[in-house]
Amino acid sequence: MSVILVGVDGSAKSREAVRLAAKIARGLRAGLHLVWVAPQFDWLGAPELPAALREWNRDNEERGRAMLREVVDSELHPFGDPEVEGDPLVAVPPAIEVMRGSAAEQLALRAARDDVELVVVGSRGRGAAARLLLGSVADRLARTSPKPLMICT
Numbered sequence: 001m002s003v004i005l006v007g008v009d010g011s012a013k014s015r016e017a018v019r020l021a022a023k024i025a026r027g028l029r030a031g032l033h034l035v036w037v038a039p040q041f042d043w044l045g046a047p048e049l050p051a052a053l054r055e056w057n058r059d060n061e062e063r064g065r066a067m068l069r070e071v072v073d074s075e076l077h078p079f080g081d082p083e084v085e086g087d088p089l090v091a092v093p094p095a096i097e098v099m100r101g102s103a104a105e106q107l108a109l110r111a112a113r114d115d116v117e118l119v120v121v122g123s124r125g126r127g128a129a130a131r132l133l134l135g136s137v138a139d140r141l142a143r144t145s146p147k148p149l150m151i152c153t
Contacts, residue, residue, distance in 0.1 A: 002117040003031040003095075005147075007107045007137065010036075010067045013122025017152040018075045021120040022089035030117060032094035034071065035110060036064040037103040061098045068096040104140035111147045119145050122152045 006021045008014045018034065025032045038061050041053060049057070076089045099106040111119045123138045138151045 001031050001115070002028065003033045003115045004028075005033050005035060005107065005111055005116045005119045007103060007119070007121040007141070008034050008036050008068060008071055009103075009122075009137075010071065011122060011124055013124055013152055015071060015075050015122070017120045017122040017150075018071055019089065020150070020152055021118075022076055022094075024118070024120075025090055028117075029091070031092060031115075032090050033097065033110075033116070034068050034094050035097045035099055035107060036068055037106045038064055038098060038100045040101040057100075061100070064098045065096065068098070072096065103137045104144060107137070107141055108144040108146065111145050116147050118148050118150060120150045120152065 004021045004025045006014075006018050008018060022032055024030070038057070041049070041057070072094060076094070097110070099110065107119060107121070110116065119141065121138050121141060123136070138149075142149055142151070
């Protein structure tokens with residue numbers, strides 16, 4: 001089955017991207033794969049991170065998983081809610097995955113797998129100055145994604 005990969009950060013635009021990707025997936029009978037990328041911290045090249053940082057990484061990844069589950073519950077209704085009538089936005093529950101590293105790099109790596117047909121992300125709509133200083137996952141992904149990319153603006 002082909003898959004639509006969605007980068008999710010919990011923002012309003014990424015939630016919009018999830019809803020759009022779900023509609024496309026439903027029309028194409030494709031699977032939906034939601035990914036959140038946790039920041040990767042290196043500790044000055046040390047082979048092992050301090051215990052407090054390892055614990056923070058674990059907690060942060062669990063918060064990411066919880067956010068992805070909440071996005072599925074809130075954005076793909078009525079799926080999974082017996083109180084809501086109607087067809088779900090997707091026929092099969094989406095896969096969720098937490099990766100670690102640079103968001104653009106990790107999404108591009110995940111997109112390189114054979115099953116991915118399309119990558120969908122939201123654009124936070126930062127101004128030019130903020131984009132220049134902070135960069136943009138969507139901008140970097142547009143240059144590096146091995147698969148077609150849709151950016152929700």
